Amino acid sequence: MELTDAERRLLALHYVFPVPLNKLNGLYEIDPNLEKLYVYKANELAHILRISVSKAIQIKDNLHRNADTPYDELYERNAITPIPFSNPLYPDQLRILIDPPAVLYAKGDTTLLTKKFNVAIIGSRKATVYSKKAMALIVPPLVENEAVIVSGLATGADTMAHEAALEYGGKTIAVLGHGLFHLYPKENRALAEKIAVNHLLITEYPPYVNPERWTFPMRNRIISGLSDVVVVTESADKSGTMSTVEHALDHGKDIYAVPGPITSLLSAGPNKLIEEGAKPLWNGFQIVGALVFNG
Structure with missing residues (x-):
């Protein structure tokens, strides 16, 4: 990719x-092409970026120490595609x-970022077989209609969502909370490597x-931002899953929740979401129909 x-x-x-990009706004306002990046004095950089002088000194030192590093070539050697916010490949839905x-680091099929139908499927790291059974009803209709399944590669529901996309012949995007040199959790290393071949791993963090x-x-806002709708399978009332839902609500996204048995603590999250206005979900065709109707 040309930069x-x-x-x-x-x-x-x-x-x-x-x-994130908002932390760099002051710099871009006065230097849109970063042409003066290497000549700012530490106190100037501290003022512009609203950071401490000691932090600015550290940034300057690191910039000059690595001034000759060809980052784009380094990433290419590791099959990583850096996507700056100004690049045409950067997803429009994240700009809002x-x-x-400020930069996305991708590994795999970057054309998935151009697809128009993305569904986030999220839930508890302790998700049970109930989530897996629910996904067997939800994912196939989505895949049949070329939806890309988005999740966070965590254990539990995220893993089930990615695996369901692969099992039913669909495509999936895994949004990571770390750099691409560190695949986490370790038990998902094989899954991550499989996704990196024909699907997509993506993160906002440099590889190290x-x-x-x-x-x-922080990763959760990207999962929400990339997706047209968010599906919650099993989740406790207060969890990381709910933070993703909050981001989705802020972005005006539709929330679907899988109703669960009242005897299960992991039904508390989705059942409460339904009470608060989320759409109860028991079949993927509900999402397909709603998107077609609204689209």
């Missing part, structure tokens, strides 16, 4: 300062976020970034 000089400078900055990723507690909530 402009401005995009290459963004890759260099993002490697040492991996923050309050805090869009380790999974951290705070990176996964």
Whole structure:
């Protein structure tokens, strides 16, 4: 993929300062092509980026230390496609976020980012066979209508969603909460490697970034942002799943929830969502019909 000089400078900055685009707005307002990136004094950079002078010194030092690093070539050698926010391949639906990723790092089939029908399927890391049975009814109609299944590669419901997409011949996007040099969780390494071949792994973090507690909530807004609708299978009342739902509501997305038995703690989340106005879901054709009708 061809990158402009401005995009290459963004890759260099993002490697040492991996923050969302809104954190760089001040810089782009006065230097749209980042032409002065290497000449700012530390106190100037601190003022522009609204960071401490010590942090600005660290960024400057790292930028100059790696000034000759051909990041685009480095990524290409590792089959990683960097997608800056200014690139045509960057998904339009992420641009409307309050805090869009400044760069996406992709591995696999990047044409999946251009598909018009994406469905996020999420739920508890402790999801039971009930979620798997539900997906057997939900995923096939979506796949038949060329929907891309989006999830977060976590254990439990996320894993089931990706595996269902593969099992029924569909396509899937896994949104990671870490860099592509670290596949997490370890038990999903084989699944991630399979997705990286004919499907898509995507993250807003440079390849070296380790999974951290705070990176996964940040990932959730991308899962929501990429998707037309969000489906919740099993989930506790308060969980990371619900943070994704909150992002989806902020973005005006439709929420579907799989009703569950009242005896299960993992039914609390979806059942409460239904009470609050989410659409109860028991078959994927409900989503297909709604999108066709609205589209």
